[in-house]
Amino acid sequence: DQIFQKAGYRCGRYISPTIFCYLERFQINGAFMEEETLAKLMTKVANEAREMREEGRDHPTLFELETAVAFLWFLEQQVDIVFLETGLGGRLDSTNVIEQPLCVLFASISRDHMAILGDTIEEIAREKAGIIKKGCPIISYPNEAKVENVLRQVAKEVEAPIFIVDENAIKKETSSLEGQIFAYKEYKGITLSLLGEHQLKNAAVVLEAIEQLKPMYPIEKEAILKGLSTVVWKGRLEVLQQSPVWIRDGAHNVDAAKQLRKSIQQYFQIKSKRDEIQFLEVENDKMQGIHHEKLKIAKNTVKNTKKMKDIEKDTSFYFTNRRVFYIIGVLADKEYEAMLQIMAPLADVIVTMTPEHNKRALSSSQLADCARKYANTVIDGKTLEKSVALVKELATKEDIVIVFGSLSFIGGLENLLVS
Template identity: 30%
Template sequence: MIEEITRYLYAIPRFARTGGLEQTKERLRLLGSPEKSFHYIHVAGTNGKGSVCAYMESCLRNMGYKTGLFTSPHLIRINERIRIGNQEISDENFAEAFYKVKNLIDIQKEQGIAHPTFFEFIYLMAMTAFQKAGIEYGVIETGLGGRLDLTNAVEKPDITVITSIGLDHTAILGDTFEQIAAEKAGIIKAGVPLVYLDDRESVSKVIREKAGEAYPVKKEWIHMDSVKPGRLDFSLECPYFEKYDIMLNTNGIYQTENGALAVTAMEVLKKSLNWTLSEADFRKKIIEGLARMTWPGRMEAVAKDIYVDGAHNDDGIRELVRSVETIFPEKNIYLIFAVAEDKDYREMIHHLCGLKHLKGVMVTEIDNGRRRDFHEVMDIFKENWNGNIQGTYNVNEAIRAERSRKGKDGVLICTGSLYLVGHVKEILGGI
């Protein structure tokens, strides 16, 4: 049954002309307004929004609340997009949510109403599943942008969070930081507190102009204490609350910013929702929740000395390079790289070729209909680096070759696309 449902969903266009936000609001109403049955936490941004969502969900769950988590894309199974508690939605509950939404869509189809996009269908399923499960807090990641994103159909979330803003999806969102920031800032609502990463003044200015109650988080408030493979210790000192000492189980240095955003958002939520935990217990639950969370596909170890990272834009690759050089300062580095056709891969490659101790590159392709020919990508690598560059359309072959080339002492990094990450994890069994 799940295979049949998955085929149906994958056949739905990713982008199509629909009724937009108003149609989504109407569909939610006809489904019984499931999004109003729980506290709604809304997170937008270019990079890090999935991680912030996961950190916040883990903290809330550790406090004893029943949680739901809606993120995208998935790496291997479509069920990953909808999580209840610490588990992805079961096939049975996925199917139940699917048919509830499909029954509504079938009725609307007879009325001449356009079919929802793939993302809207999954979002409606998630809201339905969350209501049935009786969750208390739903942490919702936007799909694309914010202002017109279908997750923005909710009237008044409990809090909004905007993570790092970078240049991605420029054909849809705009080709400047300010234009993209304006789209992301579309999730800001009157009377709803906002937490955002204050890392580019031009971006922050756009956000401040739209925000009411706002809590910027500055990078200089984050102080790294120690870095070890698989573990980061840092402190967060800001004007809103007392200092936090935080440990994250990750190799991604960039996750400190996402952890800081999650902590700040939790502190703001505490103030607005009047939680009854003592201050000491609250802080303990937050610190434990952050430490327990591991988010797949972000500097994730999937085999000995093999890591996957879903960085797929300029800023993401910059942060990946920083993490690799910090965690593995003396190791020889080998890359497997693939990229979608709609990405600005030239800058990504330029930064990757600046990696210290880079010894080999294998370019391959993602198999999802949006792949960019590996020969084109190889040419750009050759313009930026005169080392050993190879290519193959076959990801299995890419892994075999680079695993052999890196030997016992090298580190292999697979990056450029979350679709590549999912494929590598599936091949290596890192599920």
């Protein structure tokens, strides 16, 4: 989207879920649809849906209505190209009414929405592969072999060319909290504003897609480089504040948790603390109605079996005064225990919260009980607001705070940090 905008094209974008507001799902060149426009188009679509019901046909779902609204808007606004994100899966998704897309892109495919898409990674991949159309170019993230085999098989069945990113062709040059510089095939010295090694792979998917679309949409290299260097993806390893560092990430499944852990270790050189560090002074206290463990972690000590002289000789042991705080909220139908097993070893303190206004939300107390299996210090923060207030009191300017678990609540974090 950002690359096409830099090249001068008018771009429609339809996404879900949203982070900040409902209208975020409908965008043209980054601007959200106006409320008045939504009201006008939704009324038109609702009238059609009513006629369908009167004719004895099924009433469209809400997502189907929203998809129709998006298509109407893009048509009225005469956009040059539309970027559609499937809502769930692919084969039965509302966006899959497009008979001949220009190009089909697959990001990382992992275990998620198993109750709907299937229990195995192969079943999930086949559902997602349902958006592949005859003769339509396919570009894929370098997924695990089982996923790639499914995509290749479906591509062969419908005679569609498939291009899977060559992971070995990605050459990372530098990486920091300000961004990354990398090369991919003939593209050299690319600055990417997004963080994490997985985003280098996503950028490579984009570069492969651009090559397929160039015959229809001429794009200069300058637009490609500017687009990648300025792209913003809210809620994806996004640094909100420094001193202490506050990061929000929408990681809500096992694969995303692995990527997040890898990124934390990469950027902050944090190693597992579960077995290596004890916290000496912990006292119970109450603040603003929250029952929490007020931490005095100025004194960290190594496990009794390790002596300081051993540490000096053991270069594999990383001793740091930077503490890692998590604020976590999840939905009950996610593999949250597996996520905790992956993420908890890096944390000094885990604060749990309940995502608000979501019937699928797991309670903070249940999440805290689960987290205590894998972490030394777990606090039930109840709500996002109380959890942020608590961590703001406890964290020093050298510490790191990671807020993750669901895209459903992280949009409100910025206002809480400045309040």
